[in-house]
Each structure stands twice: as C-alpha cells, then as structure tokens.
Amino acid sequence: MSYRIQSGDTLSALAKRYGTSVDALQKANPQIKNVDLIYAGDTLKLPGATDGFDSPSGRTGPNLTGGVTGPSGTNSGEGVKGPNGSPFDIARSHLNKNAGSLKLEGSGVGADMEDWVPNNVNCANFVSACLEQAGQITNGQHDNSVMGLQSKLDADPDFKRVSLQDAKPGDVVSMKVGSGQHVVMFAGWQDGKPQFIGSNNVNSDGSQRITISSMNYPIMSVHQYQG
Structure with a gap:
C-alpha cells in the first residue's frame, strides 16, 4: 500500500498508525535520507510482514x-x-x-x-x-x-x-x-x-x-x- 504524505505527517506517527516502525519505513523508502525530514505530496511505501x-x-x-x-x-x-x-x-x-x-x-x-x-x-x-x-x-x-x-x-x-x-x-x-x-x-x-x-x-x-x-x-x- 502506498500513502501520500500530508502536511504535518511524521514518520514516527505514520509508523504507529500503520503498525510498523520508523526503521522499517526508511528501509522500504530508501529515498528518505533523514527520518526527521519528509515532504508533503511525496508517496510513501508502507511496509510490513510478507x-x-x-x-x-x-x-x-x-x-x-x-x-x-x-x-x-x-x-x-x-x-x-x-x-x-x-x-x-x-x-x-x-x-x-x-x-x-x-x-x-x-x-x-x-x-x-x-x-x-x-x-x-x-x-x-x-x-x-x-x-x-x-x-x-x-x-x-x-x-x-x-x-x-x-x-x-x-x-x-x-x-x-x-x-x-x-x-x-x-x-x-x-x-x-x-x-x-x-x-x-x-x-x-x-x-x-x-x-x-x-x-x-x-x-x-x-x-x-x-x-x-x-x-x-x-x-x-x-x-x-x-x-
């Protein structure tokens, strides 16, 4: 599932919402170099167990x-x-x-x-x-x-x-x-x-x-x- 980042979103809040972790989100989205810096409008891949x-x-x-x-x-x-x-x-x-x-x-x-x-x-x-x-x-x-x-x-x-x-x-x-x-x-x-x-x-x-x-x-x- 993909998620379009909204203004005010943070990786930690999204990880909690979708039952995953910040590390897992970053691994699934290698374009993110700084976990404290994400941009509204970008698409985020939501990870989880296979x-x-x-x-x-x-x-x-x-x-x-x-x-x-x-x-x-x-x-x-x-x-x-x-x-x-x-x-x-x-x-x-x-x-x-x-x-x-x-x-x-x-x-x-x-x-x-x-x-x-x-x-x-x-x-x-x-x-x-x-x-x-x-x-x-x-x-x-x-x-x-x-x-x-x-x-x-x-x-x-x-x-x-x-x-x-x-x-x-x-x-x-x-x-x-x-x-x-x-x-x-x-x-x-x-x-x-x-x-x-x-x-x-x-x-x-x-x-x-x-x-x-x-x-x-x-x-x-x-x-x-x-x-």
Whole structure:
C-alpha cells in the first residue's frame, strides 16, 4: 500500500498508525535520507510482514475494550452482538494474521472468506466473513466489494446507519480512499481517536493483514446491527 504524505505527517506517527516502525519505513523508502525530514505530496511505501502462511508471533494491536470514552464524553460500549457473538471479538481473534493465510483455514472466518479474492483487496471479504460468523448476515449477503456490502447493509432492516460518535465495536465503517473505497469495523476509541480493525494493506508486498489502527479517511457510512 502506498500513502501520500500530508502536511504535518511524521514518520514516527505514520509508523504507529500503520503498525510498523520508523526503521522499517526508511528501509522500504530508501529515498528518505533523514527520518526527521519528509515532504508533503511525496508517496510513501508502507511496509510490513510478507504475506506468508504464519501469523506474526508476539504482536498485538492496541488494548481496546468496550466502554472507552470517545470525543465529547461519548462511550463506545461493548458493541452489538449477533446470534453467534460479536463480530469485533471474532475479528480481534485473527489479529496480525495475513489475509492469504486466513483464507486457507478450513473453518470460521477463513472458511467464509472467498479464496479467489486477491490478497490486496480482502477488506470486504474479511468484514463480510466476520459478520457471517456472528450471525448478523447470511452467506447470500456476503460481498467482496465495499459498495456492494454497503448496499446490502442499507437494504437489511437489521442494520441502520449511525454517526461515528454513536459507533460501537463491530459496526461496519465504509471509507473513501483516494479513488476507491475501504471497509473496516469500528474498534473503540484510544486517546480520543477512533480505531478500526480490518484487513489492511500494511504488508511490504501490498497484501493485507488483520490490524487495528486509526485512519483519517473520509467516512461514507457506519452501519450498526440492531438485531
């Protein structure tokens, strides 16, 4: 995944946001000679683990739990569970797995993910599978495109659109990313910033891994399960 540097960005802040390190960013971008000097408008390659068949060991995301206070005293709560559990808890159980590895698992989320989807565009495939495992959508509602999943949730009376301030862990968040879209799930608040969990392009080869991070992309919709 590539990122266009914005005014005010620093390598240390970007490393934290995308679950990597300053050293890894510099190695992936040899044009950077001084880690304290980057330029708005330049393109940055985001590194990460290669898309192999093992989950990176000893790595975790932010310690996010329900009930974390967000902006203006809002409270994220514990999230809305489906008949089979919480999609957020299901997603978190696969944290730091590569999407390509997850799809090879013969049960659970991996079994519900469609194998043919390229490993650099699994965001809707992963979110759909987590919703299926929680019992919030059916297999027929599974969609591998962001706009397709958004449309199906709009048509489902068990879901309603809410504001980000009213989001709960596991809510489906569709974002506008450049000329495309990305979909993740809300993961709570940390230091007043919304956090999201999903299949993200953080690997050096452009493939995706399940990570939790903050994101600054424009939000198109937040869908919350009503049961």
